[in-house]
Amino acid sequence: MTLLGPVAGRPGFFDIAMVEHKRTRDAVRVSVAGDERRAMWLPLSQVRVHTRETNDLILGGGAPVVVTAPEWLARERGLM
Numbered sequence: 001m002t003l004l005g006p007v008a009g010r011p012g013f014f015d016i017a018m019v020e021h022k023r024t025r026d027a028v029r030v031s032v033a034g035d036e037r038r039a040m041w042l043p044l045s046q047v048r049v050h051t052r053e054t055n056d057l058i059l060g061g062g063a064p065v066v067v068t069a070p071e072w073l074a075r076e077r078g079l080m
Contacts, residue, residue: 004066012071016079017052019062034062046073 004015021036022029028049031039048068074080 007068010068013068014071014074014080016067016069016074018065018067020049020065021062023049028067030065030067031062036062040077042067042069042073042077046070 002017004017007013007015018030018032019034020028020030021039023044026045027041027043028047029036029039029041030049046069050066050068052064052066069079071080
């Protein structure tokens with residue numbers, strides 16, 4: 001996981017580089033560095049998920065993404 005920093009124009013929100021493993025209508029399952037054993041579900045009502053271009057090798061599968069999350073949620077889930 002890489003904390004990319006605060007989101008311009010959106011105080012209290014941060015961009016975090018992660019790996020997406022699964023998605024439902026209501027939530028997305030993401031992890032740090034593609035480790036699905038440590039993946040967590042995040043509610044899509046609270047976060048935005050964007051595809052991320054990278055040359056990094058993702059072991060175990062998954063798609064590289066940027067998750068935009070409110071600071072309180074990022075802290076609660078140990079992402080900051």
